[in-house]
Amino acid sequence: MKLIALETSAKTASAAVLTEGKVLGTASVTAGLTHSQTILPLMEALLKGVSMELSEADGFAVSIGPGSFTGLRIGISAVKGMAQGLSKGCVGISTLEGLAYNFQGLHYTVCPVMDARCGQVYTSLFWVNGGAPRRLWEDMAIPMTTLKEKLQSVEGDIMLVGDGAELAYGALSDTGKVLLAPPALRYQSAASVGFAALSHLETEGFIEPAQLLPAYLRLPQAERELLAREAMQKQSKG
Amino acid sequence: MMNFTSHSAAETEAIGARFARMLRPGDIVAFTGGMGAGKTAFTRGMATVLSPDAEVSSPTFALVNDYGGKVPFWHFDMFRITTLDDLYSTGFFDYLEMGGIIAVEWSENIAGALPDRTIYVDIQITGEEDRVITIGSRRKGSEGNK
Numbered sequence: 001m002k003l004i005a006l007e008t009s010a011k012t013a014s015a016a017v018l019t020e021g022k023v024l025g026t027a028s029v030t031a032g033l034t035h036s037q038t039i040l041p042l043m044e045a046l047l048k049g050v051s052m053e054l055s056e057a058d059g060f061a062v063s064i065g066p067g068s069f070t071g072l073r074i075g076i077s078a079v080k081g082m083a084q085g086l087s088k089g090c091v092g093i094s095t096l097e098g099l100a101y102n103f104q105g106l107h108y109t110v111c112p113v114m115d116a117r118c119g120q121v122y123t124s125l126f127w128v129n130g131g132a133p134r135r136l137w138e139d140m141a142i143p144m145t146t147l148k149e150k151l152q153s154v155e156g157d158i159m160l161v162g163d164g165a166e167l168a169y170g171a172l173s174d175t176g177k178v179l180l181a182p183p184a185l186r187y188q189s190a191a192s193v194g195f196a197a198l199s200h201l202e203t204e205g206f207i208e209p210a211q212l213l214p215a216y217l218r219l220p221q222a223e224r225e226l227l228a229r230e231a232m233q234k235q236s237k238g
Numbered sequence: 239m240m241n242f243t244s245h246s247a248a249e250t251e252a253i254g255a256r257f258a259r260m261l262r263p264g265d266i267v268a269f270t271g272g273m274g275a276g277k278t279a280f281t282r283g284m285a286t287v288l289s290p291d292a293e294v295s296s297p298t299f300a301l302v303n304d305y306g307g308k309v310p311f312w313h314f315d316m317f318r319i320t321t322l323d324d325l326y327s328t329g330f331f332d333y334l335e336m337g338g339i340i341a342v343e344w345s346e347n348i349a350g351a352l353p354d355r356t357i358y359v360d361i362q363i364t365g366e367e368d369r370v371i372t373i374g375s376r377r378k379g380s381e382g383n384k
Contacts, residue, residue, distance in 0.1 A: 011335065034336075070329045117331060118322065118351055218323060 001058045003201075004043070004082075005194030008035040008075030009067025009095040010114070010163050015043040016190035017050050017057075018198060023191045025050040035074040043078075055086055059206050061197030063188065064092035065215040066114060066122040066139065072214045080209040089206020091197035094215065099162045100126035100133040101192035101199075102185040109136075109156055111178075113164035116141050121164050122217055123147055125154065132199045141217040144171050151177060161186055239374035246367050250276040253371055254283025257359070261288070263309045263337050268345030268352055271361035276369055277343045280359065281313055288339060296343065301328050310338030316347040325351055 002024070007014045013035045014028035027046040029038045047054060062079040065072045076092075083090045099112035106128055114122040122141050126133035142150075144167075151158055151172065160168050161181040169180040180186075244250040257280075261267070267284070269277040282294040289307030296315055297303040303313040312333055319325050325348055333340055334353065345352060360372040 068332050069326050070332045216323075216326070 001201075002052065002056055003059055003061055003091075003194055003197060004054075004057045005061040005190040005197060006039060006043070006075045006079055007063050007095075007098065007188045007190040007193050008039055008071045008078075009063045009065060010071060010188055011068075012187060012189075013038045013042060013071075013075075014188070014190035015039065015046050016194045017046060017052060018191065018194035020198070023194070024052075026189070026191050028190070035071055039074060039078055054082065057082075057086070057088060059083070059089045059091065059197075059201075061091040061093055061194050062212070063095040063098050063193045064213065065095055066116070066141070066217045067095045067188075069216070072216075076212060076214055080212055083209040083212075090209055090212045091200055091204075091206060092212050092215070093193045093196045093200070094124070094139050095188060096122060096124040096139050096162070097126070097133065097135065097196050098188060098193040100124070100128065101196045102161055102181070102189065103128045103159060104132060104192070104195055105130060108159040108179075109154060110159045110161055111147075111151065111168075112162040113147070113160055113168040114162045115164040115167055116217070119143050119145075121147055121168065123164075123168075125158075133196075139215070139217060144168065148172055148175065151175065163187060239372060242371040242373070244276070244369040244371060247276060247279040250279040250361070250369060250371070251283035251286070254280035255286045256283075257373060258284040258287035261339050261357075263339065264355075265339050266334070266353060266356045267339070267341045267359055268356050269341070269343050269359050269361065270346055272363060275361040275363055277359075277361060280361065280371070281341050281343070284341060285311065285313075302330075302333070307339075310336065312338055312340045314340065314342045316342060316344040319344075319347050322351065 003018045005016045012028050012030040016026040017024040025046050027042050060079040060083045062075045096112040100110045103110050108128050110126045110128055116122050120141055121144055124139045125137040127136055157179050158177050159179045165186055172178045242253045278296045285292045285294045285305055288311040289305040292305035297313055298315045305311040358376050362370045364370050
């Protein structure tokens with residue numbers, strides 16, 4: 001089986017072609033958030049490089065969030081379009097789970113962290129014990145302080161991964177429990193999204209392109225703050 | 239802090255044009271001040287420098303206007319933005335990373351989400367045509383606008 005995976009949830013646009021247990025090819029560009037211009041030419045070049053026609057793909061995987069609003073929509077739309085046109089199936093992978101797959105086959109408790117701004121992070125927790133990461137927490141959007149509290153009850157060292165890992169490392173290093181993922185394993189990658197998809201496909205089927213939806217996480221606390229400001233301002237606007 | 243006094247929309251535009259010459263790629267300009275203060279006139283003045291061919295109008299319904307330019311110049315209106323989810327779905331956070339120049343009307347609504355590097359332009363109505371324009375930076379979280 002050949003799977004095409006796309007990752008556009010943050011600054012890097014990447015594409016990968018995978019087959020059982022291995023990456024046939026991968027390509028990535030980090031040149032600002034112009035994924036709508038980069039992702040398809042990138043994928044075309046990749047397919048050429050691995051001597052493969054788009055129609056030879058058995059399915060498509062894509063990270064569905066959390067992440068950049070426009071980035072996610074570009075990746076998901078691209079996959080929906082290609083899958084619909086070729087009557088192939090899709091797999092949607094949590095961006096955070098994709099990050100945890102950077103550590104597939106190793107032995108760590110992995111905490112993916114993405115900066116959600118306004119003191120909030122998108123995070124989750126996975127246990128990796130020589131194989132596929134196993135989910136311990138649902139994906140959530142919480143303040144960094146809450147993450148710190150939650151990690152207190154986690155046993156052993158915790159590997160921080162993701163574009164918010166460095167930020168989290170700074171905020172959490174005094175707990176003495178956190179490790180910072182090496183740069184090569186720290187960021188989103190289409191190959192990891194593909195591996196996560198292959199692992200899901202062992203027990204689940206593909207979904208229809210129409211069922212593929214972005215999974216934006218809500219930011220409850222910060223939302224209340226914005227509302228409070230607005231209420232104040234409505235009064236002064238009178 | 240810089241203070242300017244304007245006596246007409248045309249003067250407000252001229253101040254906007256002078257201000258635009260000081261901007262660098264990646265700058266964020268946040269307007270505060272009431273309805274009809276001249277935020278759009280000021281932005282039109284900025285556009286005469288940043289993107290001379292652009293037709294500037296308040297993006298109340300479009301949320302963001304893209305004026306192009308040598309450095310991309312984007313014009314947001316946050317009047318209808320009331321929650322962080324709303325803001326996220328405008329793509330605002332993505333624009334922040336793209337190295338263009340951003341002008342934000344009704345920035346009061348997203349005060350908690352503006353980065354530290356934001357330059358504030360407050361326009362106060364002091365008479366029928368008279369305006370006092372205050373330009374400066376502000377530490378995040380402080381309430382500068384009364």
